Amino acid sequence: MKNKIKIPLFKLSISDKTKREVINTLDSTWLTTGSQTTKFENKVAKYLGIKQAVAVNSCTAGLQILLSVIGGGTAGKVITSPFTFIGTIEAIILSGSKPVLADINLETLNLDSACVEKKITSKTVAIVPVDIAGLPADYEQFKKISNSCNIPLLSDSAHAIGAKYKKKSIPAHTDASVFSFYSTKNLTCGEGGMIVSKYKELTDIIRTLSLHGIDKSTLKRSKSKSWEYDINHAGFKANMSDLHASVGLGQFSQFEKDQTIRERLAKRYIKNLSSHFEYLSPQKVAPHVGHGWHLFIVRLNLNRLKISRDRFMAEMAKNGVECGLHYQPVFNFNYYKNAFDWSFKDFPNAALAGESVVSLPFYPTLNTSEVDIVTETVQKIIRKFAR
Numbered sequence: 001m002k003n004k005i006k007i008p009l010f011k012l013s014i015s016d017k018t019k020r021e022v023i024n025t026l027d028s029t030w031l032t033t034g035s036q037t038t039k040f041e042n043k044v045a046k047y048l049g050i051k052q053a054v055a056v057n058s059c060t061a062g063l064q065i066l067l068s069v070i071g072g073g074t075a076g077k078v079i080t081s082p083f084t085f086i087g088t089i090e091a092i093i094l095s096g097s098k099p100v101l102a103d104i105n106l107e108t109l110n111l112d113s114a115c116v117e118k119k120i121t122s123k124t125v126a127i128v129p130v131d132i133a134g135l136p137a138d139y140e141q142f143k144k145i146s147n148s149c150n151i152p153l154l155s156d157s158a159h160a161i162g163a164k165y166k167k168k169s170i171p172a173h174t175d176a177s178v179f180s181f182y183s184t185k186n187l188t189c190g191e192g193g194m195i196v197s198k199y200k201e202l203t204d205i206i207r208t209l210s211l212h213g214i215d216k217s218t219l220k221r222s223k224s225k226s227w228e229y230d231i232n233h234a235g236f237k238a239n240m241s242d243l244h245a246s247v248g249l250g251q252f253s254q255f256e257k258d259q260t261i262r263e264r265l266a267k268r269y270i271k272n273l274s275s276h277f278e279y280l281s282p283q284k285v286a287p288h289v290g291h292g293w294h295l296f297i298v299r300l301n302l303n304r305l306k307i308s309r310d311r312f313m314a315e316m317a318k319n320g321v322e323c324g325l326h327y328q329p330v331f332n333f334n335y336y337k338n339a340f341d342w343s344f345k346d347f348p349n350a351a352l353a354g355e356s357v358v359s360l361p362f363y364p365t366l367n368t369s370e371v372d373i374v375t376e377t378v379q380k381i382i383r384k385f386a387r
């Protein structure tokens, strides 16, 4: 008989402050974009140390709007990682650009700057690293490429709200970065995203575009003559609602404490697993990098195991531990493989990562004895199936 899962991959905790914020917003009867959204933007911007932030209804929408401005819908090429959630690629396509994939570094699972350099052409309009699992990409190298080729450096930082690169948040190193506040993210609104940039001119146009291109905010228009506005660009419907912002504001009150817990749990995972690093390894974290710890991903060394990753996950589940897979590389999906003629052979590291990564249970209410159960289970399976 199958064991019941005792340790899930993820558990969400909603604070009492969040419940109060939501009730207060409902009581106010102002549910769409308004003062709560502004408050949430200011809170996140302050935390990141960057002045400009535009809240939207998802990271995917944020990336799409940002890329529509940067790429100008001119069928330019955007270089990114194949080892990401499909939203990254979708946003590039829907913005009117073409995704170009470059391979990843197997130790970090992040876009490899040397592979990116080889893909740059006169048609490249942006480079978009993805901070996978919250581990910042190699921004020093990407900045050099971006400066020398005069190509904007953006980032899909869906996972990386808590990450630091050289002691600064990710948007301090990019022209613009986009974060996700999806339900499982370290800071959640239920659904949501945010575009953050040092450039006010850029965020001003993004703000306008996020609400149909209307040149006055809903809140401003509510004060008088709501029908008086103009539109200078065809926009999107991607504004964040005050209801979602209230969830984010409430959750923010526990976010920094949660980050400390995540870091402690990750350290415990690494310490417990260190005796088995020949069989599986966590992402390599350089000394100048502060991992944002959204996910705890390990890569199995399949040469040293008699079982596949899928069997490994099934064995973990049999022992009551739920694991996850972040991610199947995008060239594995039928539509994308065919539409862009992508082959796993062109991206050997991403292909190998796609076959060998496993995400272990990871969330702030996981306790240290549960981490120990997970790692004992991993070790038991390795002992059984080691080559």
Ligand SMILES: Cc1ncc(COP(=O)(O)O)c(C=O)c1O
Residues within 6 Å of the ligand: 057, 058, 059, 060, 061, 084, 085, 087, 088, 130, 156, 158, 159, 179, 180, 181, 182, 192, 193
């Ligand atoms: C790497 C990455 N990029 C983009 C997204 C899309 O985020 P959202 O669901 O907020 O659109 C996700 C979502 O999980 C993600 O993991």
